Amino acid sequence: MNHKVYILAIASFVVGTVELILGGILDLIASSFQVSIAKAGYLISIFSLVYAISAPVLLNITAKFERKKVYLWALFIFLLSNIVALASTGYSMLMVSRILAAMSGSFIIVLSTTMASRLVKPEYQGRALGIVFMGISASLVLGIPIGIFIGNAFGWREVFILIALLTAIIMVIVAISMERLEPAPVVPIKQQLNALRNTKMLSIHIATFFVLAGHLTLYAYFTPFLQETFGLSSGMVTLVYGIFGLAAVAGGGFGGVLSDKLGAPTAVIGIIGAFFLSMVALPFAVKLPFILFLIVMTVWSALSWAVSPAQNNLIIQSAKDNPDVLISTNVAISHLGIAAGSYVGGIIINGHSSLFNGWVGSILVLLGLLATVIAVTRPSISTNSIQSK
Incomplete structure (x- = not known):
């Protein structure tokens, strides 16, 4: 198995964590911005909605570009979304950060799955996809508990500091270890x-x-x-x-x-x-x-x-x-x-x-x-x- 598949799995874990992590700190965010729990919950709803529609659009826009470069740009936008989140001075700014995170996050997940399948021999494609989805499912185990622990111990902004640091590390690893991967032939x-x-x-x-x-x-x-x-x-x-x-x-x-x-x-x-x-x-x-x-x-x-x-x-x-x-x-x-x-x-x-x-x-x-x-x-x-x- 190509070890680079595990890098993609770790990236998928970080993205999956961001999708789920707000469930554990909604009360802290609601209190910080003086909004109701229900309104804080809209931050989860908007993430899911944008997540659902973003990847097909972004894939089409970037179809002609080399995949490693596209992946790094997606990680950069994801990093930026977490910096916006931790620097948010109001509810609207945090909402913008969630939109950016959903757009880049959904794109990263799709790129991770397609790149993983191309990094291995055909007989190992299913296994490679399974490893990526293990990263996503691992975020199911850890996402909310991590949010609750860090949020209550240090504050909700520190949650996004951790994710930003992890994203930056992944970007460096991808830049150093991942080879160029040309795009598949474009289908109109x-x-x-x-x-x-x-x-x-x-x-x-x-x-x-x-x-x-x-x-x-x-x-x-x-x-x-x-x-x-x-x-x-x-x-x-x-x-x-x-x-x-x-x-x-x-x-x-x-x-x-x-x-x-x-x-x-x-x-x-x-x-x-x-x-x-x-x-x-x-x-x-x-x-x-x-x-x-x-x-x-x-x-x-x-x-x-x-x-x-x-x-x-x-x-x-x-x-x-x-x-x-x-x-x-x-x-x-x-x-x-x-x-x-x-x-x-x-x-x-x-x-x-x-x-x-x-x-x-x-x-x-x-x-x-x-x-x-x-x-x-x-x-x-x-x-x-x-x-x-």
């Missing part, structure tokens, strides 16, 4: 749109949407689910989330390895199928002893993060001419799925038991599995096939 926008209309790619994107929506229907409300079913204290809930996060990190690597060993189509079908079964099992597992429930939850968590590397590998193998835009679109679709799942889950939990979140989420994941079956049974696409449409 019209052909890119035709690719998005291709049945195989459309099915992959639909699968991404429903799998993420199904997952977030329950995961976004997992705290009330745990409190309702087991009556857990806040300390125990934190412990459960820690176990979930560790399983997610392992799942990211597992998905990549499985994709290499079984092939992306078989791996994606198997992972999403098992993920569906784990979601169906969760509401029933609350009747089991707590330790057995944790085992079911651990499987669910690992599979939830095993999907992405296998699915991105499927995109790369299915559209070898220029997968960058299709991966960036898939990232955008995933954030729309997260938003939709959170919304649906909120409607359910307002009128019913949180157990229904698991069952409704399972139905959405099943739709994602059906879309995946359609995707893997369709032929791969190429520039020639796109042009003919």
Whole structure:
């Protein structure tokens, strides 16, 4: 495995941390700028919205430029966003910093995945993607705890100082150790749109949407689910989330390895199928002893993060001419799925038991599995096939 893949994984970890870290320091930010918690929460919402739409646009604008240079510029903007955040004198300035962080962050994630796949031999592409997604999922474990610890011990601005320092170190490492990587041949926008209309790619994107929506229907409300079913204290809930996060990190690597060993189509079908079964099992597992429930939850968590590397590998193998835009679109679709799942889950939990979140989420994941079956049974696409449409 090319060691440079691990550099990309570390960069992805730092970016993923910025996306999640505000969840632990919202109260400190609200107090600092004398706004409500809800208004402080808009800083998270705007990040997700900008994150969803930025990468495809930026990929198209920079399509002709050498990838290492583009990556360094994206890291520089990300560094700048954190400097703006720590220097913010008002809520609006902090909002601007979040927009800059989302734009550059989403671009860095997509570049990390596409560059990782090009740095290794084809038989190791899934593993390389899995390592990058381990970096992203590791931020799930550490992002909020880091924010809470540093924010409460030193202040919320120090959180962004740490991230800025880490970003600067990554920039130096990338500049010294990463070789030049020429861009893939540019595919015109019209052909890119035709690719998005291709049945195989459309099915992959639909699968991404429903799998993420199904997952977030329950995961976004997992705290009330745990409190309702087991009556857990806040300390125990934190412990459960820690176990979930560790399983997610392992799942990211597992998905990549499985994709290499079984092939992306078989791996994606198997992972999403098992993920569906784990979601169906969760509401029933609350009747089991707590330790057995944790085992079911651990499987669910690992599979939830095993999907992405296998699915991105499927995109790369299915559209070898220029997968960058299709991966960036898939990232955008995933954030729309997260938003939709959170919304649906909120409607359910307002009128019913949180157990229904698991069952409704399972139905959405099943739709994602059906879309995946359609995707893997369709032929791969190429520039020639796109042009003919």
